[in-house]
Amino acid sequence: MKTKGLFFVLLAWGSFFKVTENESCPWSSQTEKTVQSCPTTKEELEKQKARKNCEALKKQQNCTEPEKFQYHCVINELENSLVEVCAPEYIINGGYCAEYNIVGALIQAHYNFKCLEKSFHCELRYKSTDAYLYKDCYTVVKHMLQISNTSHEKFITDLPSITTDTSISAKPASGQTKEYVIVVAVFVGVFVIAVIVIILILIFRRRRTEEQEPLQMDACNTDTAVKENSLDPTKTNSDNELTTSMEYFVETRFAKECLKILEERGMVVLIGEQGCGKTSIADHIMNTGKYKEWTKRDIQDENIDTLKPEAKTFLYIDDLFDGYLYEKELYEWWNSLFRFHSRFLENKDLARLIITVKDTVMKKAGVFIEVSKRNETFFLKADSDENQLSMDEKLNILGRQCEYAKWKRKLDKSFIRKKLENELNVAKCSIGFPLCANMYAFEEDNSERDSAIFDHTRKYVRESIKRKIESDKANDVKTLFLLLLFYLHPIDSHPNESLDSYLKDGKRCQEFLQSFSSDKMLDKMNLSYENLYQTAHELEGSFLIKHKKLYKFKHRIYLEGVCDYFFLKYFDFIVDYIPFDVLRICKLYDVSTADLKILRDRLKKNLSEGAFFKVLECDVLKDTTFEKSFCDDLQEKCFLESKMLCSDATSVFKFPMIFWASMYNLKTLERTLLELAEKDKDNERLQGYLAMFGKCCGDDENYITCVTCPPEIEQTQKAVFKYKNSKGKRIQHLLSESNLSDHPLILRLLK
Structure with a gap:
């Protein structure tokens, strides 16, 4: 207790000197721009912030927490220009001006000038985003531009309003010397005591029992650890996301068997429940090892009979089929696939093909495969005895996801290995474990991070979606999710253009939804249509994924969660207007007797139209x-x-x-x-x-x-x-x- 008390006292005492992260931020260099002037009032600042729109980049960058990635207008390190930039917020200590170092790509104190004792004096310690309050710092640049042909020494003597700190070779004034000595002494003292405290803590932790040992990843090593600034900021968000996820991939027995079958047969069809890691395995194989340099080609929408792959081409289909598979015959599609396999893949090194498909989908799609072909070795099931995840694999996956969350979201959480293993032994995941592990690791609210994520995943996702929608006061998220429910499913008046073009045009999105519903109902929802494209971009990776020019829900369970939200919140609207293949996955939660009658009438109407299997397959029944x-x-x-x-x-x-x-x-x-x-x-x-x-x-x-x-x-x-x-x-x-x-x-x- 004494050690812990001392530690917190030191933290409190040292907080005055705390500095936010000031590591290089390559993302900021993309936004850096030289300007003629900087805002000096709150009103001007807000206007410039809106114009610069750092908000658009804050969730893409990986330099700091999103809320700390802010607009700045400061001097540069050479004192010869003013710079507008989106960069991590930094605490400026010592009463110095703030600068943006273009070479280092970071905000920091400009130790050549102080603004502490001038007409617009700055605080001894202030946030870098408050630099607009201290316009004396901007005067430095203005004077430098006016006398650009004059030596730097003369420029300093001609600026009576700015206190000039000594150069590297000069000695500071006696008052400043005393101040520096005190600051240095304090920092040295804090550092020494902190080291002692850390050593004591480490000794204490070593004495803990095995049950209290934090979760460590056997497969993790320093060679595969990703540094915070290792990604090229010029790459797209999805490119960076894929590169990073590869570093945190766990090679399970299922993944090894997939690669083995692919090498032997030239093709593999991965079958498993949603979230079991099918797509991650496919991505890992395609983007590592000998296939890393191969050409990748998505053939989801191509005619297999006319397909002629070039040498070293890796073909893939992610999430094969979906929806009502009994609506059309798939015999010929499977026959085309088998012909293609025999012609281009079997016993050849010309091309490779990976297909991922949900087990529920394959259960229906598989009925169209000839009986003699149903046991082909390239059909690989995740739930077979030899491919099911072991406890070690589960813990490795969870640990890697926690490391990924630490890198991407700065979430640094420790877990008790033995306790977690006991919980996982009794947990009954309703979806694949890897997806549950991802949700567990990326949950920012500690109160929400527990075994319920594994036991009651749909409820957890439903509540997460509710929080996301209702925390957005502009209603952009709600509007986007509703639009996707209509757009992504078979309806008579489906637009021909890509979803990208629709999301960029708010008026067309509004007209699209109005074509299926009454204006009165849509007005009741208080929808917003002006920021849908940006909202979709911000939700990419968390709730949505983007395939070509089409945004869709990341996994089926997110679609189910969105359906549940609207089903509970706007029951009449969902029952009357929503496409039937969306309605079929809704579940009953606290629905009134009167509303249940409305739902039964809708189902009876569809039944009267001969949609027997569609209606009788509904979850509500x-x-x-x-x-x-x-x-x-x-x-x-x-x-x-x-x-x-x-x-x-x-x-x-x-x-x-x-x-x-x-x-x-x-x-x-x-x-x-x-x-x-x-x-x-x-x-x-x-x-x-x-x-x-x-x-x-x-x-x-x-x-x-x-x-x-x-x-x-x-x-x-x-x-x-x-x-x-x-x-x-x-x-x-x-x-x-x-x-x-x-x-x-x-x-x-x-x-």
Whole structure:
């Protein structure tokens, strides 16, 4: 306790001499500009700050915290010009003028001149951003320009209003000597005592038990550590981001296996949940080792059949497919991929191809792959036993992310390794661990940084998005997120231009949203359209990513969080106007009974249009209470009877409603449909077998291609009784785990 008390006393005593970071800031040199005059009043300062707009760069630069990257107008180190610059704020000690050193790229004290005792005297200690208050410092430059042909010595003697400090070889006045001696003595004393305190602290820490040992990264070494100024400030934000993220990459078993398969087969398809590190692995392989100098080519939107890669070309597709994959047939796309692989990649060193795809997407897209091709070795799953992250890999990933956060955001947090390991052992991440680790490391609020990030990730993201939207008083973030919900999803009146061009034109963004909603509803939201492009740029990397000229949410969980926010805040608007594939991922949180009726009406309307699989796949129907109420609504006015024999109008699999209800395990609806089927003796057998076939496809989605459409009784019956999953389970096992095992119609069909 005595050591700790002494340490805090010393901190308090030494705070007067504290200086903010004054390391070189290459980003500032991009903004440096010679000017004729500097502001000398608060009003002039605010006007110049707005014109210079340092705000636009403060979140891109990596020299200091964003709030400390500020506008300055000061003299230069040669005293021959005034300089406007965006640079880190610096504490000027000793009553000297402030200067911007162009060579060193930093704000610092100009030790050749003091302004402490002049007409506009400065404080002994002041912020560099307050330099405008001390215009005597600007007079130095004005006089230098007037007598530029005169020697520096003569210039000094001709300036009675400025106190000239001695040169390096001259001696200061006796009063100044005394002042310097005191300052030097204080600093030396503080330094010596601080060293002693640090040594005592280190000795104390060594005696801690292993459980109190801070998290250290086994894979981390000084060779891979990134220095704060190591990045070229002339590079783009995304280039710097990629270069930096490579330095903090952890080579897991999954990453090593990916590289191995790529070398052996020329192509690899990485399959895993969102946030499991698929894209990071792909980026790492493409931008390191022998592939670093290869040409990179995104072929997401290209026709694979006509693709002819040049030598040493690395092709990639990130986040393959998405949305409603049953809307179109993908057989030919997969066949084209296999042909391309055989022609250009297999046993050749001409090109390489990496594809990343979410496991939920692959579950649906994979049904269009020929059965003989589904077990190709270049399909690599992150959740397989040999590729799952070990505890050491998890701790390494988390530690590296913490180092990354320290570099990028100046977040320097320590963690108790044993405590964190115990928490991770019981944590049930709803998304990939690497993304959770990134969220954990970059959370600036200590009260929010806990194991809940791993256990309740969607809730954490939802609350983060809420804070981000509501802390923006201008409503730019809210407007941008709403615009993306409409722009990024299939809608009839989608603009042809790139999203970049839209975001730069506020009026067009406003007209775009007005085409889907009422002016009254949009006015209620108090939206802002003038700063959307800049807002998107500032959110890039944290909430958004940019692919070519298209901004989109960084991960699906951020899209889900934004949907949840608007669903809770503007329920009527979301239910009435939002694209259906956005509505389907919304979840129910504290929704009133009246609002629930509005939502059920919207779903019923879409169901009446034949969108069976789209509606019955919605997340809100996973709530059993809501599903029961929805089923009750569907029985009004014989709605279900009228749709019993109809085929899905939006899917390539033209199955009737009972198949989809069974496949998505909507227990109330499937039993209700079976009871209605019993009243139609001509179709009850087909309806019953389709309900059982739905159970098979719910267990293994690839099985959906075993019955052609429109379905026939014999083929469907054969598929049902032939089914056997990888664990040996048959239809009887699946039914026993459902609520259909005791239904009279099912029992008759099983005999």
